[in-house]
Amino acid sequence: MPDDADRDDARALLAGVVRTTPVVRNRALSDLLGGDVWLKAENLQRAGSFKIRGAYTRIARLGEQGRAPGVVAASAGNHAQGVALAASLLGTTATVFMPVGAALPKVAATTAYGARVQHVGRSVDEALVAAREMSAQTGAVLVHPFDHVDVVSGQASLGAEVLEQVPDARTVLVCTGGGGLLAGVALEADRARRHGRDVTVVGVQAAAAAAYPASLSAGEPVPLARMSTMADGIAVGRPGDVPFAVVAALVDRVVTVTEEELSRALVLLLERAKLVVEPAGAAAVAALLAHPGTFEPPVVAVLSGGNVDPLVLHRVLRHGLVAGGRYLQLRVQIADRPGALGRLLEELGRTDANLVEVEHRRTAARLHVDEVEVALQLETRGGEHRDAVIGALRSAGYGVVVE
Incomplete structure (x- = not known):
């Protein structure tokens, strides 16, 4: 579990690399909740999501010698772009394994940042197997999307920003796949609690790809038998060991949202906030729409990414209009x-x-x-x-x- 000093070092490392993304008060959600709701617009981050934070921290801490063989990663898109951008900034090569059928704009963006893309399997978990094999064969360092202390420390910088930007925040809602971002935010909230602030952190997963509820009940990471969700950015079959330990100790609860609720959230963000967000990035807002009375304001909902295929966006928006x-x-x-x-x-x-x-x-x-x-x-x-x-x-x- 990364301590305060380690996370502070990561944040200093990221200065000038990542953007301090804005937080914007949303009136529609605030009226629904009966208190202030703020949107952390991480969809406006470099490479379109929070992933650059953890990827850059992990690769930078390898040092020049450690980066010399290059890096390898597995991702459905956001981590791929984060690794590709970080590798180019740090002067090393990157190979990214992406599932067959990964969104074409995400593949194109990853390639444009200089990474070599290979398509393997139907899920991130299958692509990760191929990435590990390449790492063992070539010596390229595996940059895991969430299961590493350096990655969690990098993602924690988002949590630190949130708590500085909204100093009276009582609830932070975080979309959750493998748990790296949730763990990072939870660590910063724990630091705030140790200094007298009352902050609750809630993870949000797509109901059709929710590995955390069963894993938390079992007391250890438990893999899902199957997944099916439009929110490919948080479709992870098994929590990471490193973030799971943090989430189990420090996160107040994890809730789930349906595909219809994700669609409605996407429509609201487009219409009322003028923000383009991918389905995974809308999970926190979906939870607010589904259960407005269960979160104490002021609330910060993290919009984790905006990398969405326009064709997918068209289908999801129509789905959201039907649901609404x-x-x-x-x-x-x-x-x-x-x-x-x-x-x-x-x-x-x-x-x-x-x-x-x-x-x-x-x-x-x-x-x-x-x-x-x-x-x-x-x-x-x-x-x-x-x-x-x-x-x-x-x-x-x-x-x-x-x-």
Whole structure:
């Protein structure tokens, strides 16, 4: 566990390398919570996430001789970019193993920083196996994404910034994968508590990739059997030993959020904060939206990264609009007679929903010979309006299937 002096040394090492990213008060979330909510915009950090903090600290502390064989890493994207940038700044070579299917913008950015990218496996855990093999064969130093004291010390610099920027913060929400960032923030909060401040640290994981709750219950890191989440930045199957020890000792609790809650958080951040954040980076805000009454303000929600594929962003935003009652997709079967489609659209017009797209389908196994199916995409004004639209169509005698 890195002590205060070690973390102070890491922060001094990072001076002039990382940006002190801003914290911004968000009115929508503050109104929801009934107290101040601040967003730590680490999505505006160099290389697009907090990962440069830990990567640079780890590589810099190797010294020139230790860096001579180069470094190797495994990552779905953010750590890859952090390692690539840090290696270029420190004059060494970097090879990064990324899962097959990693987001193309993250791959392109990693390459642009000068790293050599190899695609292996379907997860970070599988890519990490290949990275370890290369390290053993070539002598290149493995820069682990979270399971090393130097990495945790580097990530702790974010926690130190948060507690300086919001001196009255009572709760800090941190998105969590392997636990390096959560451990670093928890160590700085522990230092603050030793100096008389009352600070609670909460980790947030995607429910479909949440290794920490079971591991904390077991008292040791327990690997997940499977994961499936849009939040690839925190999709880690097993907590790291180094951060786990810190989290188990110092973190107050770890909560989980659903895919729908992540999507809603992404939409809110884009609409109300004007910030582009990746799904993993929105986890802290998702927790606020899902459980606003469980966090004591002032709250700081860490937005850990903004490296998102525009295609993924498009899908997630649509998912978030559906979850928030702002977008509705449905199917309606009508008689195959002249005027039937017009009557349906006239009924729909009375609901004041905005028609985005309509598709008239004449052939489907579920249709009778005298039926057609109409697929509709609609914009609605929220959950109540969505339910009113569906109710109005059903009251008019239409069988509605919501997709």
